[in-house]
Amino acid sequence: xxxxxYPVIVAGAGPAGFGAALSAARSGAETLLLERNTCTGGLAxxxxxxxxxxxxxxxxxxxxxxxxxLDREGKEYTGRLKIGQRILGGITEEFISSLEKLGGAYVPxxxxxxxxxxxTKFVMEEMLLAAGVKIIYQAQVVSASCEKGFPVLxxxxxxxxxxxxxxxxxxxTGDGDVAFQLGAEWKQGRDTDGKCQGVTLVFRIGNxxxxxxxxxxxxxxxxxxxxxxEKAFNDxxxxxxxxxxxxxxxxxxxxxxFIVNQQHTFDxxxxxxxxxxxxxxxxxRQIRELVSFYRKHAPGCEDCYLIDSGFQLGVRExxxxxxxxxxxxxxxxxxxxxxxxxxxxxxxxxxxxxxxxKKKADPKKKRIWYExxxxxxxxxxxxxxxxxxxxxxxxNIIVAGRCISGTHEAMSSYRLMxxxxxxxxxxxxxxxxxxxxxxxxxxINVAELQKILxxxxxxx
Numbered sequence: 209x210x211x212x213x214y215p216v217i218v219a220g221a222g223p224a225g226f227g228a229a230l231s232a233a234r235s236g237a238e239t240l241l242l243e244r245n246t247c248t249g250g251l252a253x254x255x256x257x258x259x260x261x262x263x264x265x266x267x268x269x270x271x272x273x274x275x276x277x278l279d280r281e282g283k284e285y286t287g288r289l290k291i292g293q294r295i296l297g298g299i300t301e302e303f304i305s306s307l308e309k310l311g312g313a314y315v316p317x318x319x320x321x322x323x324x325x326x327x328t329k330f331v332m333e334e335m336l337l338a339a340g341v342k343i344i345y346q347a348q349v350v351s352a353s354c355e356k357g358f359p360v361l362x363x364x365x366x367x368x369x370x371x372x373x374x375x376x377x378x379x380x381t382g383d384g385d386v387a388f389q390l391g392a393e394w395k396q397g398r399d400t401d402g403k404c405q406g407v408t409l410v411f412r413i414g415n416x417x418x419x420x421x422x423x424x425x426x427x428x429x430x431x432x433x434x435x436x437x438e439k440a441f442n443d444x445x446x447x448x449x450x451x452x453x454x455x456x457x458x459x460x461x462x463x464x465x466f467i468v469n470q471q472h473t474f475d476x477x478x479x480x481x482x483x484x485x486x487x488x489x490x491x492x493r494q495i496r497e498l499v500s501f502y503r504k505h506a507p508g509c510e511d512c513y514l515i516d517s518g519f520q521l522g523v524r525e526x527x528x529x530x531x532x533x534x535x536x537x538x539x540x541x542x543x544x545x546x547x548x549x550x551x552x553x554x555x556x557x558x559x560x561x562x563x564x565x566k567k568k569a570d571p572k573k574k575r576i577w578y579e580x581x582x583x584x585x586x587x588x589x590x591x592x593x594x595x596x597x598x599x600x601x602x603x604n605i606i607v608a609g610r611c612i613s614g615t616h617e618a619m620s621s622y623r624l625m626x627x628x629x630x631x632x633x634x635x636x637x638x639x640x641x642x643x644x645x646x647x648x649x650x651x652i653n654v655a656e657l658q659k660i661l662x663x664x665x666x667x668x
Contacts, residue, residue: 209362210370214240214342216639217361217374219349222250223625224609225380226332227299227632228639232378233339235640235660240372241341242363244348245520248332249325250382252625254520256410258323258467259457261624263300265554266292266318267586273424275318280421285317291586292318295552298666300629306331312460324461349381352389358604359390376639376649377605380632383479384527384611392599393530396479398561398616405524405620406472406560409491411517413499414465418508423456429507436505446497453506454498465515469522471495472560478523487521524560524610524623531613532650533595540621543584548654549591550634552667553627556583559620583621592622594654597635603648608635630666637661 218229221243229241245254252260262268266275267288275289284290294301304321307313312327336343344365351362359377363370379386388394397404422429434452441449454470471494473487495517502509537557538544584590596613597606607613608631610623622631638657642649661668 211373212370213373214238215375215643216240216378216636217242217372218378218380218636219361219386220250220380220382220609221245221248221332221343222380222382222609222628223252224382224628224632224635225250225378226336227629228378228380228608228636229341230299230336230339231633231636231664232640233336233341235637237640237643239341239636241336241343242347242349242361242372243343243345246345247329248336248343249328251518251520251522252323253325253329253332254518255522256325256412256467256516256518257469257522257625258325258328258459259455259469260304260321260323261555261626262319263294263296263304263321263626264292264318265295265584265587265589268556268583270426272319273426275316276424277421279316288586293587295554295589295667296626296630298630298661298664299633300626301665303331303335303629306335314458314460320457322457322460322467324459326461349385349389352386354390359386361386375604375643378632378635378639379529379605379607379611380609380635382523382526382609382611384529384607387529387599387602387605387607387611388527390599390602390605392602394527395530396527397525403475403561404478404526406474407476407478407487407524408469408473408522409471409488409495409517410467410469410522411471411495412459412465412467412515413502413509413512414462414515415512416464416466416509417511418506420456420458422508423453425452433506437501440501440505446501448494448497450498450501468498470498478521478526484521491521492517525616525619527611528614528616528619529599529607529611531596531600531607532598533593533613535592535596535612535614535618535622537615537617540590540618541582541584543588543590546591546593548594550594550597550654550657550661550668551592551627551630552589553592553622554584554589555621555624555627557617557620559617592627592631594634594638594657597631597638598650603650606635606639606649608632633664633666634661637664
């Protein structure tokens with residue numbers, strides 16, 4: 209079997225892997241990025257999710273909708289709407305800014321950023337190549353071992369199996385695949401029954417005539433569609449209740465195109481291929497129902513059509529690798545700060561679960577039940593500690609992304625793509641620093657890591 213070695217290997221080129229590989233290379237480490245898909249970006253590209261969570265800590269939901277209207281009218285924010293600040297900088301901010309310059313993003317002062325998936329692929333790839341990152345696509349890590357204290361990955365490629373040895377590996381697979389293969393301790397799902405959050409197959413529709421502002425959740429049109437969905441489900445027109453229009457975002461690539469994050473499949477284990485297959489099949493079936501429903505019941509969508517669906521399933525939760533610190537839901541809601549904080553987070557607890565146990569589920573409508581959303585106060589944030597990126601009992605591996613060490617509740621907050629990019633930047637910078645100082649990642653001076661991150665624009 210052919211073998212190669214690199215100082216830093218990053219597994220997974222989603223937002224976390226992008227941030228990790230770019231920061232490691234920019235910090236002077238020769239870096240290899242392995243990606244199972246044919247592009248960078250993960251869910252933001254292959255999964256069609258052109259909807260990046262906020263880079264700020266302003267109040268969410270209704271406040272976001274009010275700010276959107278004020279932005280449209282060119283008016284200033286007032287009262288509670290103006291409380292907040294950017295809490296993510298560095299590579300995350302640089303990437304979003306690069307998209308905007310190419311016309312590939314709508315970037316508000318506060319709130320969610322709508323992005324074009326093709327521009328996302330291009331910008332990420334060019335940033336990585338400019339930094340000297342070696343990228344290999346269609347490269348799936350299938351096993352990992354530890355040899356003489358260092359990780360060795362076996363990767364399935366077009367030409368067959370190949371071994372890659374590393375001084376330090378950053379596991380940005382989302383599922384903690386490398387850490388799992390190396391024997392890390394892990395948990396999955398909620399404590400009561402092990403169930404994970406629902407998965408979603410994102411899709412795009414075109415030729416929508418309605419102004420986006422009329423689709424906001426607090427509008428009369430939105431309420432009308434929600435009522436129509438309830439009736440359509442009860443009448444047997446559709447097999448599930450979509451609860452309205454779902455989460456829509458504009459596709460910057462073409463006026464009238466919308467990205468739809470609405471479809472859900474529950475009781476899926478995203479670490480198993482057969483389960484993923486079941487979710488993809490169900491997703492495509494539900495999408496056909498949704499598009500038909502929109503044509504009949506959503507004003508302005510009478511002539512809409514399905515453009516495409518993601519070729520990567522949107523998996524919100526799988527393994528959580530247990531690290532030197534386990535982030536809790538209370539850490540999030542109490543906005544806890546840590547001396548080893550390496551990234552900020554202000555997202556609320558956002559758990560897409562079939563039934564949270566607090567509401568009696570109607571067996572006919574058991575599809576979409578969300579946990580109660582709780583989060584930090586507007587203007588505040590929670591620190592993500594570096595210890596949560598270090599798998600307990602393992603050396604020379606750092607995890608980044610939704611698979612870091614935390615509880616089921618906490619993970620639902622920090623799993624958003626901008627936060628994962630920030631984690632990745634910290635992980636890659638730490639890997640390069642460890643190599644420079646000839647130390648294991650666990651032994652580096654975190655204050656020095658934080659100083660480097662701040663110098664590079666990260667808000668730590």
